[in-house]
């Protein structure tokens with residue numbers, strides 16, 4: 001009995017092991033790519049190599065320009081070892097919608113973790129351009145805008161404020177953090193505020209072509225009559241990010257949005273169409289995507305002028321027209337531009353930047369609205 005068991009069993013065990021070795025040899029490739037993740041994630045050697053390569057990809061040429069498109073964003077790579085709260089699939093903001101119907105984020109406080117977002121974007125280390133205009137009496141807003149920008153706006157990132165003005169001597173000297181600067185660009189004075197507002201598209205197009213294109217990866221267009229109050233960070237970065245206008249984001253039916261309604265204008269949006277109403281006081285994105293959009297607003301307003309029409313809200317109308325067809329990659333909640341004219345409502349957990357109350361009559365060259 002004892003002898004029988006030993007003989008046949010030894011044979012079976014040997015055959016079993018031989019088969020096992022063959023099977024292993026055959027499927028070896030697939031076995032190595034299985035990741036065993038619990039506390040520690042074991043990354044197979046080949047994948048580790050790919051990952052290192054990706055980390056090394058963030059290269060700039062002699063002009064400081066990114067070599068690969070991943071420099072701008074796209075790839076959500078985070079260094080390992082970072083400590084942050086575990087994300088939940090079940091809890092989050094339930095009082096607001098955090099996604100659009102074309103499935104991109106609608107950014108509110110509580111929908112992102114600053115630690116994770118910063119880790120991803122600081123590794124890319126993008127150069128950010130902020131284009132602002134301070135023409136005529138609007139130079140008075142520069143000091144507070146830049147001062148508070150240094151406290152809250154994309155802190156820790158390379159950033160240049162391109163201040164377009166007709167009063168160079170009124171540009172204040174504000175202490176700036178490392179990697180940040182102010183570049184002054186001269187523009188002519190204007191007799192109508194409408195010309196300044198629309199002129200922004202023309203002058204910004206030209207500054208991008210001559211200067212900014214060589215110096216930045218992202219670009220923001222912003223009104224100057226605003227003050228930062230809280231973090232306005234890398235969560236705002238995307239190919240194209242637009243901000244919901246605080247006046248129309250909650251219950252306004254689309255047919256009541258102040259879109260351009262005259263078919264003669266290039267900014268025309270007919271009844272029954274539209275997603276949101278976006279403000280033109282804060283918008284940003286990849287340099288080249290923003291260039292295309294700023295230039296579009298300029299060219300469309302030129303066509304309108306030829307046809308003796310001016311869109312109801314100038315470049316804001318053209319911006320809204322463009323974004324209806326070319327959906328933004330991120331929509332930012334009105335936290336990203338509130339107004340001191342309005343009471344803060346419970347869904348706005350944090351006001352990141354707010355428009356100042358101003359005397360339109362006094363500050364604008366031709367007064368009024």
Ligand SMILES: CC(=O)N[C@H]1[C@@H](OP(=O)(O)OP(=O)(O)OC[C@H]2O[C@@H](n3ccc(=O)[nH]c3=O)[C@H](O)[C@@H]2O)O[C@H](CO)[C@H](O)[C@@H]1O
Pocket residue numbers: 132133134135136137138192193196197222223224225245279280281282313314315316355363364365
């Ligand atoms: C919150 C919001 O939706 N803002 C929009 C609203 O602006 P506002 O009513 O806030 O207009 P505004 O007076 O701030 O003008 C827009 C910007 O143009 C510049 N400026 C204007 C006049 C002037 O004499 N000098 C000068 O430098 C300055 O940067 C200013 O911030 O309507 C404008 C068009 O009508 C633009 O679409 C603004 O983005």
Ligand SMILES: [Mn+2]
Pocket residue numbers: 223224225281355
């Ligand atoms: Mn404004």
